[in-house]
Amino acid sequence: MADEQITTIHKCHLCKRTFGLTPAKAMTIMTVMMDPETNLPLGMTVSGVLREPTPEAAARAVEAYVCSDCVDRVKQLKEFMDRPVGRFGTWR
Numbered sequence: 001m002a003d004e005q006i007t008t009i010h011k012c013h014l015c016k017r018t019f020g021l022t023p024a025k026a027m028t029i030m031t032v033m034m035d036p037e038t039n040l041p042l043g044m045t046v047s048g049v050l051r052e053p054t055p056e057a058a059a060r061a062v063e064a065y066v067c068s069d070c071v072d073r074v075k076q077l078k079e080f081m082d083r084p085v086g087r088f089g090t091w092r
């Protein structure tokens with residue numbers, strides 16, 4: 001037996017795909033806080049809008065693993081949401 005590289009199997013909370021993690025990789029994997037009630041990342045509403053999580057949601061949130069594919073997707077989503085509001089802000 002060489003080094004103890006125990007691969008643990010985790011289920012991606014977003015796409016439900018299972019993926020293996022070695023302890024070294026588990027240190028770098030991204031986790032998200034999920035609200036088990038809405039099954040959405042903490043602070044995200046059903047419409048995909050981010051807002052401050054309520055204290056109740058923060059209290060019941062659980063840490064969930066996200067596979068690298070979904071991390072990329074979340075990053076893209078964040079970039080999209082971080083864009084300055086353009087033509088959608090014209091109703092004011």
Ligand SMILES: [Zn+2]
Pocket residue numbers: 012013014015016017066067068069070071
């Ligand atoms: Zn995933």
